Amino acid sequence: MAEKLKKVDVVVVGTGWAGGIVSAELAKAGYKVVALERGGDRTREDYTGVKDELRFTDRYEMMQNLAPETITSRNTLEEIALPVRTRSEMMAGTNLGGGGVHWAGATYRFMPYDFEIYSKTVERYGKKKIPEGMTIQDWGITYQEFEKYYDRFEKTAGISGERDPFGEERSSDYPTPPMKESPAITLFKKASKELGYHPYQVPSGNLSEGYENPDGETINQCMFCSYCTQYGCDFGAKSDPMVTVIPTAKKTGNFEVRTESYVRRVLYEGGKAKGVMYVDTNTGIEYEQPADVVVLAAFSLTNNRLLMLSNIGRAYNPKTRKGVIGRNFNGQFNITFLGARGFFNDKKFNLYMGAGALGGALSDFAGDNFDHTNLDFINGGGIELRQYGDAAIASNHVPKGTPRWGAEFKEKSIFYTNRNLVVWYTPAIMPWWHNYLDLDPTYTDEFNDPLLRVTNKYTDQDRNIAKFGIEKTKGIVEQMGADIIDEDEVPQEFDHIYQGGHYAGGVVMGADPETSAVNNYLQMWDVENLFVVGGSAFPHFGGHHPTATIGALAYRASEGIEKYLKEGGQLVEEKRKSFQA
Amino acid sequence: MTKEPSVKNEKEGLSRRQFLKNSGLVAGGVVGGSLFGGLLTKQFQKQPVVNNQKETANLQEARMFFSRKEDFEILSAATERIFPKNDNGPGAIELAVPFFIDKQLAGSWGINAKEYMKGPFIQTQQVQGNQDKQGPNTETQLPTPTARYQTRLNRGEIFILGLRKLDSVSQEKFGMKFVEAKGDQQDEVLHMFEENKVSLKGVDAKTFFSLLLQSTLEGAYADPLYGGNKDMMGWKMKEYPGPRMGYLGQIEEKEFIVMNQESLKDYQVHG
Ligand SMILES: Cc1cc2nc3c(=O)[nH]c(=O)nc-3n(C[C@H](O)[C@H](O)[C@H](O)COP(=O)(O)OP(=O)(O)OC[C@H]3O[C@@H](n4cnc5c(N)ncnc54)[C@H](O)[C@@H]3O)c2cc1C
Ligand code: SF4
Numbered sequence: 001m002a003e004k005l006k007k008v009d010v011v012v013v014g015t016g017w018a019g020g021i022v023s024a025e026l027a028k029a030g031y032k033v034v035a036l037e038r039g040g041d042r043t044r045e046d047y048t049g050v051k052d053e054l055r056f057t058d059r060y061e062m063m064q065n066l067a068p069e070t071i072t073s074r075n076t077l078e079e080i081a082l083p084v085r086t087r088s089e090m091m092a093g094t095n096l097g098g099g100g101v102h103w104a105g106a107t108y109r110f111m112p113y114d115f116e117i118y119s120k121t122v123e124r125y126g127k128k129k130i131p132e133g134m135t136i137q138d139w140g141i142t143y144q145e146f147e148k149y150y151d152r153f154e155k156t157a158g159i160s161g162e163r164d165p166f167g168e169e170r171s172s173d174y175p176t177p178p179m180k181e182s183p184a185i186t187l188f189k190k191a192s193k194e195l196g197y198h199p200y201q202v203p204s205g206n207l208s209e210g211y212e213n214p215d216g217e218t219i220n221q222c223m224f225c226s227y228c229t230q231y232g233c234d235f236g237a238k239s240d241p242m243v244t245v246i247p248t249a250k251k252t253g254n255f256e257v258r259t260e261s262y263v264r265r266v267l268y269e270g271g272k273a274k275g276v277m278y279v280d281t282n283t284g285i286e287y288e289q290p291a292d293v294v295v296l297a298a299f300s301l302t303n304n305r306l307l308m309l310s311n312i313g314r315a316y317n318p319k320t321r322k323g324v325i326g327r328n329f330n331g332q333f334n335i336t337f338l339g340a341r342g343f344f345n346d347k348k349f350n351l352y353m354g355a356g357a358l359g360g361a362l363s364d365f366a367g368d369n370f371d372h373t374n375l376d377f378i379n380g381g382g383i384e385l386r387q388y389g390d391a392a393i394a395s396n397h398v399p400k401g402t403p404r405w406g407a408e409f410k411e412k413s414i415f416y417t418n419r420n421l422v423v424w425y426t427p428a429i430m431p432w433w434h435n436y437l438d439l440d441p442t443y444t445d446e447f448n449d450p451l452l453r454v455t456n457k458y459t460d461q462d463r464n465i466a467k468f469g470i471e472k473t474k475g476i477v478e479q480m481g482a483d484i485i486d487e488d489e490v491p492q493e494f495d496h497i498y499q500g501g502h503y504a505g506g507v508v509m510g511a512d513p514e515t516s517a518v519n520n521y522l523q524m525w526d527v528e529n530l531f532v533v534g535g536s537a538f539p540h541f542g543g544h545h546p547t548a549t550i551g552a553l554a555y556r557a558s559e560g561i562e563k564y565l566k567e568g569g570q571l572v573e574e575k576r577k578s579f580q581a
Numbered sequence: 582m583t584k585e586p587s588v589k590n591e592k593e594g595l596s597r598r599q600f601l602k603n604s605g606l607v608a609g610g611v612v613g614g615s616l617f618g619g620l621l622t623k624q625f626q627k628q629p630v631v632n633n634q635k636e637t638a639n640l641q642e643a644r645m646f647f648s649r650k651e652d653f654e655i656l657s658a659a660t661e662r663i664f665p666k667n668d669n670g671p672g673a674i675e676l677a678v679p680f681f682i683d684k685q686l687a688g689s690w691g692i693n694a695k696e697y698m699k700g701p702f703i704q705t706q707q708v709q710g711n712q713d714k715q716g717p718n719t720e721t722q723l724p725t726p727t728a729r730y731q732t733r734l735n736r737g738e739i740f741i742l743g744l745r746k747l748d749s750v751s752q753e754k755f756g757m758k759f760v761e762a763k764g765d766q767q768d769e770v771l772h773m774f775e776e777n778k779v780s781l782k783g784v785d786a787k788t789f790f791s792l793l794l795q796s797t798l799e800g801a802y803a804d805p806l807y808g809g810n811k812d813m814m815g816w817k818m819k820e821y822p823g824p825r826m827g828y829l830g831q832i833e834e835k836e837f838i839v840m841n842q843e844s845l846k847d848y849q850v851h852g
Pocket of ligand 1: 013014015016017018019036037038039091092093094095096097098099100101102103104105106107108229230261262263264297298299300302356357499500501502533534535545546547548550
């Protein structure tokens, strides 16, 4: 029997951006908040002086330990899913701060088009533009209504940026100026302008100058040290939950975080969430933490799995296409981030320097910024050149046709170490009836609970948008004067490698309970005191990196939770039939 | 191609002043007392690391994982073919790559400590079960587009199996042990593994080859603390400086900046 603990106002599962923001906001408002984190306790000292490529980039020091739990993966309903066994195939954050600590920091907003994708697509191109089986829907909130939450997140994180010439409306400028420009970025921007495009500096969570956020937390200036993506910051210069929302929550005295606490169930009774059951992974002792409000902010994968393990909500059934939990799995990996790599014979760049979000970008081919009448896909994506700063193992790019090993490989990989640049496209990913999440019938975690199963395959939409992106990026790399240009190939099928942490959907938001699990406060339609926060709420994946939207949704949810604690009940009136299949 | 450390090193001095100036705005209360503080005062006072030309005795160059010397010798020969000594500089053996791999296999990576290792191992069983002349082969597996890690074996076990198979394939083909075969014969054997034309029990030859290739490059270029990249010679070939505090003063620089190599030890010692 689990040991029952004292009831609190709010229990939050997960301590990444999503969990951190909700914790800080509610603790500030005076509520008692307990956050549970499966990973270990971490402080800034854990990331000081440990710039070690092998440990972090190649051995995935900061990623989820897969020994106790992973996911299984397959392409189609007919296949047997196999477990994703190694950390080179699976990237998900763990430990205090979650994926927010090892993220790169590129902080884009999704576009007004994304929030009303169904209506806007039909309006401009007619219903026929949407192929059978593509389950896009409006998000139940417009960009204009949502803008203030983006603004909140950017101010908390101190984002460094400049206005995107193609950009959506903003209520204010970025809180800090854009990052410095390296020669590689200058070259990218110059070439883009020559082609008539509108480049700007990537909005960055690595800060261009020291900054104090509205909660009084300090973020330092980025040193371009390059040990950034997949690392914690050595200098407190990367916006992450550890330097922002977690200390903010702690300062209130209303917040307690328990690490090494693996949540296994949401306790559910009479239509309400009663709390959660978790295991202290040091002792193996089970606890029940009762609460008035339960918040799942444990990343899209766990958010889905906990609902399924706890039998909450109507499970999605791909055969009938009914139900919601697990519906609309989507994400950017493998077929996204494709582009063209240029090799320069007489130009060298200081590629060992950089920062996670240092880069140039353009939105000329993002969202519905360009006419799709004669194109065989909808939506679009950003184009980026990023200078992460590569260490010596990661910088082994050679032109196509070079052997993968041996003397010729050695010579060319050394020659081109500082002479190659890649430009890529970050296309939006549309949802389909056949891409979904459920529990695996065979594989289990260390407690013998079923693993989460992903069923995901590509469609022509995915392949066509990828092809389009490769063409556009190739044009830019050509204009940049590369001597050799290698285009990426479009994969025919998803390879089950979950890279980059951009997986979403399954507990999606909307206005209609038939096609959404949560309302626009991320409150569950079926369980009014259960809020499911994170990328799990994305009905589709916009053509940019997700975290600004996750952060903004967390602010929106916090507002909803506070409202619920005061007033109770469903916060949004449902609207049936926002979507036609 | 490798240039001598150039005058560009002066730029580090410039960066320091700028670094102090800029970070001074906010750093105080946030980072006081950490390694960061130590770095500020010490990083630029010391002389650049000058590497001793003399071979320094390395007491860590002993086998930790491989019991049989013969296995280790096959490993050494194979890594040297993958990353050979040439005009660019030292090859895998001189860089101590085999010792790096030996240490890696003895640790958490070698025993798959953080990987999901619960059964069933359906893919391997199916393939091994109906093994035909071609043996376990990704093409005959479940319809997944890539070879996935679906074996009971951990990486250490895969290496032992794979290395011994390199030897037996070489014996079969050339009537010689792998270490005695000529370079291009060794390459031929390695290609057979790369192309999955060899059958191993419980794992694809290709999976073994990928691990071998990956760990050879890691051994050439990982921080020397792991026993490879000897004397930072891998980094020197690539003009990779090693971990540094940052490049705030240099990020906009148009010319390529060559620096002396420094290791994580150099970086941490100042804490
Ligand atoms: C290498 C990399 C680079 C990235 N770069 C960018 C970028 O540049 N821009 C961008 O927008 N996004 C980026 N991302 C994505 C970004 O990291 C995620 O979108 C973001 O971290 C998600 O935040 P979250 O709070 O929803 O989830 P997380 O940060 O993953 O937090 C969830 C937390 O819940 C915990 N948890 C999970 N299950 C349980 C359980 N059962 N019990 C208790 N605790 C649990 C986890 O340990 C984790 O700490 C990157 C991701 C990766 C992997
Ligand atoms: S590049 Fe900047 S933000 Fe990233 S780890 Fe280094 S100092 Fe921190």
